[in-house]
Amino acid sequence: MTRSDLAAVEEVNAEFYAAFEAGDLDRMSAVWAGGPYADKVGCVHPGWPLIRGRDEVLRSWALIMANTPYIQFVLTDVHTQVFGDHALVTCSENIITMDDTAGEFASLAGGSIVATNLFLRVEGRWRLLHHHGSPVLDQAEGDEE
């Protein structure tokens, strides 16, 4: 594992969120693995069951982006491990979004998602194979104490 492997993975990880922020399905499509790996692609949106398969995953992103007029991510706690042609990135997605249901009174809302992102290197390019995002509840840790 070289420093440049880590940097290359984290660059694609950042592009995943940038594509969502831009609402750009072409960029989002370029992030995800395809070809012989299309069937292996998987995605868990917060609160959703697993979606399997590249086409189904991209369809879900089209739907979500169409319903998200504004979203911005600040990534923290980014940790990356590279093992051969696979890499695991975990990060906290600190989200600012806008609810468009209120018209001119549209409000900004925040939230925190924890993400597990698994990447695959195909012909020298890192692609996203599996994304799992889930909401962090404020009181979750305290519940057990």
Add this chain to the structure above:
Amino acid sequence: MTRSDLAAVEEVNAEFYAAFEAGDLDRMSAVWAGGPYADKVGCVHPGWPLIRGRDEVLRSWALIMANTPYIQFVLTDVHTQVFGDHALVTCSENIITMDDTAGEFASLAGGSIVATNLFLRVEGRWRLLHHHGSPVLDQAEGDEE
């Protein structure tokens, strides 16, 4: 990837849930990677942020198991991919649990968790490196339609 690789990974995946059902911290400890990989271990319990490091993860399991008088899993949609010395398992955890706060009126409750489990082969034995579980909300998919 051989059939026996898949079977060996799925056996350890099943043992992870069996250890939780049994409330057996020794068995749970044996499932997780350690030694040089202890710092790489990560776990997201449903609604929690990421817990990093073998000791911290096992401490969280001790706490959760101490507060779970009864839990039973039925795993469905188990999909396994093996790549070299790593393997990805996704599955649905269909849960029956018991709430002990009601004394003799203790009630059984159900729920569904989607899980992403990443395993690592160390000296021929598959160990859990990363677990991410999150609740599946009944209406989540419908929200976007």
